[in-house]
Amino acid sequence: MDVVRRNNVTVTGNPQGRTVVLAHGFGCDQNMWRLTVPALEDDYRVVLFDYVGAGRSDASAFTEDRYASLDGYAQDVVEVCEALDLHDAVFVGHSVSAMIGVIAADRAPKRIGALVMVAPSPRYIDDEGYRGGFSEDDIEELLDSLESNYLGWSAAMAPVIMGNADRPELGEELRNSFCATDPDMARVFARTTFLSDSRGDLERVRVPTLVLECTQDVIAPREVGAYVHRSISGSTLVTLDATGHCPHLSAPEATNEAITAFLAGIG
Amino acid sequence: MMARAGQHSDPHDADDDKTAQAAFAALLEDSAEDLYESAPCGYLSTLMDGTIAKINSTLLDWLGLARQDVVGRLRFTDLLTVGGKLYHETHFAPLLRMQGQINGIALEIKQADGGRMPVLVSSVVKHGTTGEPLLIRTTVFDARDRRAYEEELLRRQRLAEEARRQAEADRARLQDTFAVLQQSLLPDTLPELPGAEAAAHYHTASPDRLGGDFYDVFPLDGKRFGFFLGDVCGKGPQAAALTSLTRYTLRAAALHDPDPVSALTTLNKVLHERYSASGDPRYCTAVFGTIDPDPAAGRLTVHLASGGHPPAVVLRADGTATYLPTPGGLLVGVLPTAPFTAASTTLGPGDTLLLYTDGLTEARTGKDRTSLYGDEALLAFAATQAGRPPHAVIEALDGLLAGFGDGLDDDTALLAIGVPSSDDPTSETR
Numbered sequence: 001m002d003v004v005r006r007n008n009v010t011v012t013g014n015p016q017g018r019t020v021v022l023a024h025g026f027g028c029d030q031n032m033w034r035l036t037v038p039a040l041e042d043d044y045r046v047v048l049f050d051y052v053g054a055g056r057s058d059a060s061a062f063t064e065d066r067y068a069s070l071d072g073y074a075q076d077v078v079e080v081c082e083a084l085d086l087h088d089a090v091f092v093g094h095s096v097s098a099m100i101g102v103i104a105a106d107r108a109p110k111r112i113g114a115l116v117m118v119a120p121s122p123r124y125i126d127d128e129g130y131r132g133g134f135s136e137d138d139i140e141e142l143l144d145s146l147e148s149n150y151l152g153w154s155a156a157m158a159p160v161i162m163g164n165a166d167r168p169e170l171g172e173e174l175r176n177s178f179c180a181t182d183p184d185m186a187r188v189f190a191r192t193t194f195l196s197d198s199r200g201d202l203e204r205v206r207v208p209t210l211v212l213e214c215t216q217d218v219i220a221p222r223e224v225g226a227y228v229h230r231s232i233s234g235s236t237l238v239t240l241d242a243t244g245h246c247p248h249l250s251a252p253e254a255t256n257e258a259i260t261a262f263l264a265g266i267g
Numbered sequence: 268m269m270a271r272a273g274q275h276s277d278p279h280d281a282d283d284d285k286t287a288q289a290a291f292a293a294l295l296e297d298s299a300e301d302l303y304e305s306a307p308c309g310y311l312s313t314l315m316d317g318t319i320a321k322i323n324s325t326l327l328d329w330l331g332l333a334r335q336d337v338v339g340r341l342r343f344t345d346l347l348t349v350g351g352k353l354y355h356e357t358h359f360a361p362l363l364r365m366q367g368q369i370n371g372i373a374l375e376i377k378q379a380d381g382g383r384m385p386v387l388v389s390s391v392v393k394h395g396t397t398g399e400p401l402l403i404r405t406t407v408f409d410a411r412d413r414r415a416y417e418e419e420l421l422r423r424q425r426l427a428e429e430a431r432r433q434a435e436a437d438r439a440r441l442q443d444t445f446a447v448l449q450q451s452l453l454p455d456t457l458p459e460l461p462g463a464e465a466a467a468h469y470h471t472a473s474p475d476r477l478g479g480d481f482y483d484v485f486p487l488d489g490k491r492f493g494f495f496l497g498d499v500c501g502k503g504p505q506a507a508a509l510t511s512l513t514r515y516t517l518r519a520a521a522l523h524d525p526d527p528v529s530a531l532t533t534l535n536k537v538l539h540e541r542y543s544a545s546g547d548p549r550y551c552t553a554v555f556g557t558i559d560p561d562p563a564a565g566r567l568t569v570h571l572a573s574g575g576h577p578p579a580v581v582l583r584a585d586g587t588a589t590y591l592p593t594p595g596g597l598l599v600g601v602l603p604t605a606p607f608t609a610a611s612t613t614l615g616p617g618d619t620l621l622l623y624t625d626g627l628t629e630a631r632t633g634k635d636r637t638s639l640y641g642d643e644a645l646l647a648f649a650a651t652q653a654g655r656p657p658h659a660v661i662e663a664l665d666g667l668l669a670g671f672g673d674g675l676d677d678d679t680a681l682l683a684i685g686v687p688s689s690d691d692p693t694s695e696t697r
Contacts (some may be wrong), residue, residue, distance in 0.1 A: 027357025031365065095357075134349065142350035194353075216316065218344055219356050243316035245356040249364040250315070
């Protein structure tokens with residue numbers, strides 16, 4: 001199995017530097033990091049990849065079985081680390097990827113030496129004594145609309161369907177090819193993501209961890225950021241003056257500063 | 268415009284021009300502001316953090332909200348359903364950030380009365396002089412009808428998908444049934460012939476259709492054996508029924524009177540009686556014969572008769588192949604009484620009698636699949652196999668059939684009976 005090809009792994013930056021793995025969340029691919037890479041590439045070796053089912057990964061490697069749980073995605077991370085023989089890398093995960101990183105770090109402690117969690121959420125659905133920001137109905141509604149409004153959602157996905165399988169050459173020209181995702185696989189990823197409950201994994205984190213949250217984030221409200229920070233002993237919480245769920249795009253300077261400061265701090 | 272551009276204008280054109288100008292002036296009364304407010308689509312401008320800075324009346328009407336409750340108070344995502352919010356955060360906003368614009372995204376907006384309205388949203392980022400993003404301009408199109416069509420399309424697609432799956436399952440079941448039925452019309456194994464060997468091959472043209480070819484080899488009286496091979500008219504279930512009747516009639520007739528002409532005559536009576544009255548005459552071509560082995564002498568005698576069937580080929584140990592002519596035999600079952608032509612031959616060591624159906628000789632060959640394989644080619648091929656035991660001849664013919672590819676579009680039955688030569692290393696009794 002060629003993991004590098006399967007996960008569309010890209011390696012850039014300073015080959016002498018410590019390795020930083022940037023992992024995208026649900027909804028996009030490694031292009032999400034385009035404003036982050038320039039801030040890291042002078043001092044760090046930067047590894048980018050797409051989860052199987054996203055971006056330009058090898059869709060044929062996708063099985064619903066494996067990717068119906070976050071473990072499957074964590075396995076992608078571990079296999080990418082193994083393929084590149086990474087040691088003590090810093091894993092930067094956005095959104096659901098932050099939790100995938102937690103699982104991967106637990107499974108491959110030698111490979112992952114630090115975590116940066118960008119807008120993480122260990123559980124999206126409210127629970128007793130826990131506010132995730134969404135009711136069960138909310139999430140069902142999202143999954144339903146992904147399920148039933150196939151054409152509607154595919155306004156964003158259509159170019160992907162055309163561009164990916166049969167005519168890869170089209171991909172370059174298509175506007176939304178940044179976040180190329182097969183709709184069927186995206187549905188599986190959405191279900192896995194938004195129904196996940198990884199709160200129990202947080203306390204097992206033993207590596208230096210930075211938690212980045214935004215002041216206004218519909219998907220990961222501040223209570224969640226505080227919860228993650230509280231659950232990972234010794235973690236650092238930085239609240240970015242940013243709106244939305246993607247501070248690395250909406251407030252790239254502040255996000256990059258927080259990440260590079262953390263990286264410098266852990267030496 | 269044409270009139271003005273020309274050298275002169277006729278009065279008629281000038282009138283038209285005036286009317287057009289008046290209409291145009293009426294249009295101009297529509298101020299840009301009015302156009303913005305009452306456009307047939309929703310307009311929305313937001314700050315980069317999503318806070319709504321400007322919104323038009325059309326969109327407010329759709330939302331059922333008052334301007335003062337929206338501007339400066341709500342963000343764009345507040346107008347969306349939860350699913351829409353999540354989609355906005357995970358797809359829409361990142362793409363807009365990366366590309367500066369995004370087009371035709373299907374979302375739903377929440378209406379004050381609790382309703383949901385499907386819309387198509389496009390956004391573009393307005394940048395300042397130094398390239399910094401200033402605000403987001405968004406247009407919102409009413410997509411209610413479109414969504415209804417899409418849902419109908421989806422429904423149809425699902426129905427079609429279901430129908431396809433059902434059809435595939437039905438087809439598979441039908442093929443299984445056919446395979447079992449087809450098998451029941453052919454012998455499981457051929458009997459062992461003392462000092463001789465029989466081998467057969469059956470090629471089914473399509474798993475979706477029952478074939479109409481048949482053959483059998485069976486003991487007659489402890490010493491002799493009967494055999495037959497033929498081809499019923501038509502295909503499918505009716506052909507299978509006819510095959511069944513033909514098979515069992517021939518076997519029963521042979522026990523009663525193994526003379527080949529008698530057996531075919533009985534079959535002719537039965538088929539004619541069974542089918543002619545129904546106004547749906549059915550018939551077959553067949554070769555029926557008996558084998559009289561003489562193991563001590565290392566040979567066997569074959570008596571056979573043909574009803575409208577292509578002649579058998581005799582492959583001799585000396586490397587020659589000849590037809591065993593049975594001219595004039597009539598199709599079996601067409602007329603109340605029919606003549607059948609008898610023939611006999613004796614097979615010595617290394618000799619093989621080959622029976623076949625016309626699927627073999629009528630296989631289409633050549634680049635464009637327009638010429639038929641034919642009798643001459645078969646005889647020439649048979650000559651290359653002459654001297655070889657029946658199973659080897661059948662194997663070679665199987666290879667020949669495979670080589671025809673899609674040129675072989677009919678069922679084909681092959682039956683070879685012979686006396687393996689004693690020095691043939693592949694010799695065995697089958």
